[in-house]
Amino acid sequence: MKSKYQEYIQLNLTQIAGDVLDAWEKDNTFERSITNREGKPTFVFYEGPPSANGMPGIHHVISRTLKDLVCRYKTMRGFQVKRKGGWDTHGLPVELGVEKLLGITKEDIGKKITVEEYNATCRREVLKFKDKWDELTQKMGYWVDLDHPYITFENNYIESLWWCLKELYKKGFLYESVSIQPYSPAAGTGLSSHELNQPGTYKDVKDTSVVAMFKATKNDRLKIENADENIFFLAWTTTPWTLPSNLGLTVGTNIDYVLIKTFNPYTHLPVNVILAKALINKYFKTENENGDFSSYDETAKLIPWKILKEFKGKELEGLTYEQLLPGEANTLEKIREITPGAQPFKVVTGDFVTTEDGTGIVHTAPAFGADDFKAGKKNNLGILTLVDKEGKFVDGVGEFSGRFVKNYKDDPNYTDVNVDISVKLKKENRAFKVEKYEHNYPHCWRTDKPIIYYPLDAWFIKTTAAKERMIELNNTINWKPASTGTGRFGNWLENMVDWNLSRSRFWGTPLPVWRTRDDTNHYSRLNQPKIDSIKIPSYEICIGSKQEFIECTREIENKSQIFNGFFVNIQKINNDSNLLKSILDKWQENYDFEKTDPYTYVYTKELYNLIESNQKITLENLVDANLKSHHLKEFLARITENDLENIDLHKPTIDNIIFSNHDGEILVRVPDLIDVWFDSGAMPYAQWHFPFENQEEFKKNFPADFIAEGVDQTRGWFYTLHVLAALLFDSVAYKTVVSNGLVLDKNGVKMSKRLGNIVDPFETLEIFGPDATRWYLITNASPWDSLKFDLEGIKEVQRKFFGTLYNTYQFFALYANVDGFTFKEKYIPVKERPEIDQWIISSLNSLIESVTKNLDDYEPTQAGRAIEYFLDEHLSNWYVRLSRRRFWKGEYENDKICAYQTLYECLQALSMLIAPIAPFFADWLFTNLNTVTKKLSQESVHHTDFPTTDSGLIDMELEERMQLAQDISSLILSLRKKVNLPGGQIGIKVRQPLQKVIIPAIDDSFAQKIKMVEDIIKSETNIKEVDILQANNNFIKKKAKANYKTLGKKLGAKMKWAAEKIQQLGDDDITRVLQGDFILNTDYEQKKESPIIITAEDIEVSTNEIPGFEVAVKGNLTVALDIILTENLKNEGFAREFINRIQTLRKEKNFDLTDKIVVNLVNDEVAMLPINEFNTYICAEILADKLEFVPKLVDGITIDVNNHSLTVTVTKKAK
């Protein structure tokens, strides 16, 4: 045990952190903080996995500080808080990084580089910066288990994901469907929403837009005089290339439409058009309404128009129209070939229609828009995809066939087909307005070409099936801030769509669905999408575990079917193509595929071709050719138990696994991978390899009590966690979620590598230390507000908060070491200590209460600010300042011990209170204190219990009194500064004692309060007496002010008048108001008004005038200072000034605090009187044994006391 408190020369936060970190590592402090709490209730925290293929930034420090502080706090509150780390390792960012590294594009994968090599690179690259992350984690003091993290690419992890998927599959929540997705014809690939949200993808472009005229077919409902013929629906589009694929027009049910008689501005033919009433102004000039039709010709500038009729959208529903751009490829027959029974070319209703743009009638091409697709499906419009995957028109679209809808090939001679379409429509009297339109349109970030929306096959999770339940569950979640939960997240849930799960990529969790060749698949290869959703082909299995590779059982048509798993040796097939050929030959002998099975025929022929031309054969080729497992037995190996351990569940290994059913039909895996968000959303289960292992562990750790991430995860991780918990376990995944805001640079701009305004977290931690950095991040702004990160702010925290705390400790250590205080004396009950001790302990307990409440509420900013306030305003600037003398004066007896015990308690409590936010400094402070006193058995502050409030020690009245003392002292000091002395001198130094201060009391209790703190005021301001003027004196003048709150309610409009009146009330009137009723409008009878009666509660009384004194006022507090300096006071002032000079000399000479000294002065008339008069006092202050005047001094030093020179010697007395 040390007997002395460690003292330091200078505060070095970085060094403290380093030392403490070493100690933590040596003592396994983190591990023990968890094992210590074995058997205690658990507090469950989930770590959102970061991706380690990028460097950590300062913004990671904030969310991790937040997570860490909550976990540390809960640990100190007695919970066991396990924190498993994790790594997000799949996904696009990783793939893109690797592609950049290898200098390849997606198309090269499988060609220039094998999938195997590619994935191996991803696996290697993904944890590239793991060391850096681990370093950051440690240096910033983030306690998380780095030794047993979950890693999303590990087999066990993937297996759990598969279990989840199979559960969803069994419930019918996992389905395949065609959907309209962003697609880049230039790159030949679909794009994820993530890719679409890369910076710079949305660009303002000018496109040719056209308002097309769809001619209505004759119909009774449209039978209108003079308008039976030539009725057109106007519909606007910015993508004229979608017009040949048009199959419907969508109107809004409740939108008002009008039928207008006018002329086509291009052809000048009389037409009647239908559009939304709200949009008339867009196409017609008001002044031309009901213009002259008869004189109109093509030279006329003004086009007359008039409204013939109005409809609601509902009334238009079901009307039909003539196809706009008929061709061979889009005849009704063709449409019905693809979508049997389709009823296209009619008006339907949809809630997505607005009157913001266009005409209020939406041109609907189901293949090229998600809304269109939905509308098409709902109304049986059919589907037409007259543009192929390269982005050009297919055959049979007349003169447009073969033309690219945008310039995808960088053809210098490209002419815009959209313009040509518009021209054609103009000529045919089918265009009402053609113009360039500037809008924001997404582009493929890789090729910089505009994307199109295109139907693609995809797998979905049917989140919409549980929408209501998910909203219900969300309402039980504690969101910080609440608005994110109800707003951003709640809204998102309300507008939920099914989760598009599939990704056509290479590095990710494979979708574990195997199926037989089915003809619908061929559809898509023939460039037509499947329309039937949720259609399960006859043989399809979803694999939920590795075990099922050996054998998977599935109920099909009420029969249990067994599927066996095999490895396919593709290499052998390719090496031994003769063997394959002979198998094919033998099989073909017995069948005439050309007649019985045209698909098999086509694909068998293709397979022969491949063999003959010595090209690579894939598994797909074999399955297409309809080969069965018994045909291929030479190339297959049954999967056994022994294999299971080593199967890599990634591509391409997994794609070489097939299943066969009892007929030998082969099932191959569908090519998709799953969205990486599924990886992270399933971490509650997958991190434990649930349900294959750790079932108990899982139960104890689900759902989470708390998670926290950036607000950008709201629709990312927070959403996927929520979806999976709701669908799989009908539960929330987390009870509290804190979403923190962004970290911006000091100018409020988002940090990005591009702008070079990134703050390096390592450098920051190195320079300022982790504690100051964490404290700054937490207290500067609420976690959910975006934070303008400024290093100056950390500096301020360092100096102001940690500097002050360090100084306070240093002060304590200095004197405690002198006096040998080690808390060995009996504990003195707080109630028996001096009032100032009781006060600071009361404040401390109030602080504990507030910190606890705020941390329980996940409001760390408030907690931190409360601690700052306490330390600065209460402990340092008041308690220590006022108590200073108690520490260094007098004997080591009761009062001094009280002071030590009190300050010690405050420091110890502070070390605990700040422990969650500033873990290193807290432990440093705690250990410095505790190694000497051994008050607590724990070796680390993080193993202690968080302080609890002792409400018996809180004395609100005392705290109020002390506040009063502080305010009064502050007023007196300001008066001292202000007063003018006769000699022209401004201000009186605090060292110069003054006789008295006068404080008028509004009432008796106020007087009583001041009385109780008068000693403090006297010593703090160096004043001899405090004169309290009782309430009922005649000396002071009262002033009244209206209480707007109470009076406002009573008086309303008369308030202003009353306020002025009250302002003017004299002393007597005020007294009467205070004593009872008072009528403000004395002339109410004359004016026939009702009397305005005011009572004590309606006015606030203050005194701001004391005749003959200079006064200072703050609120209802007034002080007046007596500034007359008597000889006696002057002498004392002189003595104190002299003390100050000697003390400075002591310090300059580096004497110890306890050194006794001898002081000699050269005889001096001026100094003689005061110094002799206060000799004893001076000696006590400066620790002098002797203070004498002598005639002459050798080596004397000249000092200046109140503008008077003195020669002195100060010598240390031999011990």
Added chain:
RNA sequence: AGAUCCGUAGCUCAGCCUGGUUAGAGCACUACACUGAUAAUGUAGGGGUCACCAGUUCAAAUCUGGUCGGGUCUACCA
């Protein structure tokens, strides 16, 4: 385009929920003081159209509606 957060002193933020009197802190700046905690501290000063507009009200930084600016998320935009 929708949702959401933000806009108060040169800077960082309180105050807004629950309307009320002269809108507060800290930093920075200036001056003066204090001093055995001293790279600390105190006092004073300058510095604000509380983004803008309208409304409700006796009274608006605060409540309501809108506009503008900034951030973020989401998006399928005809």
